[in-house]
Amino acid sequence: SIYYYRKPKTKRAKRFLEKREPKLNENTKNAMLIRGGNANLTVTEVLKDIYAVKKPFAVLYKRKNITRPFEDQTSLEFFSKKSDCSLFLFGSHNKKRPNNLIIGRMFDYHVLDMIELGVEKFVSLKDIKNSKCPEGTKPMLIFAGDMFDVNQEYSRLKSLLIDFFRGPTVPSIRLAGLEYVLHFTAVDGKIYMRSYKVLLKKSGCRIPRIELEEMGPSLDLVMRRTHLASDDLYKLSLKQPKGLKPKKKKNISHDAFGTTYGQIHMQKQDLSKLLTRKMKGLRKRPAEKSAEDGGATPKKSKSA
């Protein structure tokens, strides 16, 4: 327990504060979806759709907030502290930057990375009349295009998008429940984000054949301004505490092919009594056996 600035007076308050403490294994990141002072219909629809995808790990603010994230980050940080959200998506619209989305993340309630994206085309969940997958499905994420590895801004964007959409980390997953896939293609200076519902069809063998059905929001994005964290701050944020490393088991080693080697320590064996092959002739007869035991364990005869 830490020394609180204001000591919690109830157990519920204490649990609330403990949930927000820095921990070894962190909680799933929450996202806050904010409308700017001059958000238009498109941008609002985008925010609503992303909220539907990210439920329950998102907070959608209903009212418009008149802030400019690239100029002043204090109000964002205040919201982040109040709602314990470390991801945010801010939508605004003006003549110079139409249909603007600022996607960003926080570290220790301070802005780490912010990337401004322009929405060129948007098809909403409502406009595509297909069946949707249930809320809270963990999506599969696919990034296509070499821009995501070559360009530093694109690779930060990729990291941001993974952080945003990945959902809770689970140890195991139901194979039939892999229903949702988000596909990001970077081509020609644009990023195409498409969401599909996955249909698993029978193929001849165990692995099913995939058919896709376009389902969710589809966005055509173009990168505008960026505010990326400096390298050392980013490295600091990536640092994992030592307790998370899996404990190294002594005596076990792996080689390049994946074979596991270990050393077994045996007690000293009497090599003269070792039997390497079963030879029927060498099998001890019952008489010899009892002679060896010294008659210590005679067979019990059933009493009539």
Add this chain to the structure above:
Amino acid sequence: MAAVRVEAMLAAAEEQEAEKRRSITVEKELELEYDLGNLLATDRNPPPAAALRGAGPRREALLQALARDNTQLLVSQLWELPAERAGGAGGPLVAQLPEPTFPLPREKPPPKPRPPTRWEQFARLKGIRRKKKTSLVWDEQAKEWRRRWGYRRAGGDPSRAWLAEVPAGADPEEDQFARLRREKRERVARNELNRLRNLARAHRAGSAVPAAPLHPTGHQDRDELRRVARVARVSTASLGRFQPRLPKEPAEPPSRSGGKKRRFEPLLGNLAAERSRQLELLRDMGSKKPVLDITRAVNKQLRQEEAEAAAANKGKKQSKRGKRGRRQQRPG
């Protein structure tokens, strides 16, 4: 004749197998990179830019085809994972996901370990280790295993104790029960005070709180007040030289200025001390023995090196202490 038919049948069967497998194979120039813990796949192949520059529906179809191929590859990888049927034979097929490997920044900085309490420091110094105590104790009177403390403890309920012996050398008129109650209250209060002190020390160490405010807050302890009074005295224009003292304060500040060269003793004070000092100086100048004792210096250096080596080893060893070290570090 039969042989040819058999061969034909085998060929047909193989053709069918290949057909089935073809439906799930995807041809790619570069292999995808997978992070199955995050259900993530990265396709490094440059997408067909010219085709995608075209108009709407064709672009969508192309994107969907690309997505289908990539998803097929990812799902094939996921299906290769070790899977089992959760909840018995009829349950859903569940795959064990590995740890996510893609480096993502944390939300908050990792928690700092709590600094050791006064007892923990002392125990580490003395090498005292925790004795593992059994949770149940045999109670002779009740003839069963009872808890060591708590509800229905082994020694019976202490508040119902009906006999309190007068210890040897105590006042016969004293109320023993009242004494026991008072002592328990004092013990509890002292324990609570120490716990809060440890917490405050931990909080102070962690948050780098600046020095105490110069005005009395009512929550300061003796040494803090002394420090603050000293700072206040020296914060005058003449650095505290003409500051009047309180009746019980020590006359001279105990060499706060520190060092031999800043000790300004009065000129005509102690004649005997002056004489002895001068004679000692002459003796040292005249003696043949060197002022620097080589053996002492060497021993001091060796001891310092040993202490440094021990500190370095201790640092390494402490991180290896594993379960025990971690158990002692659990929050109180």
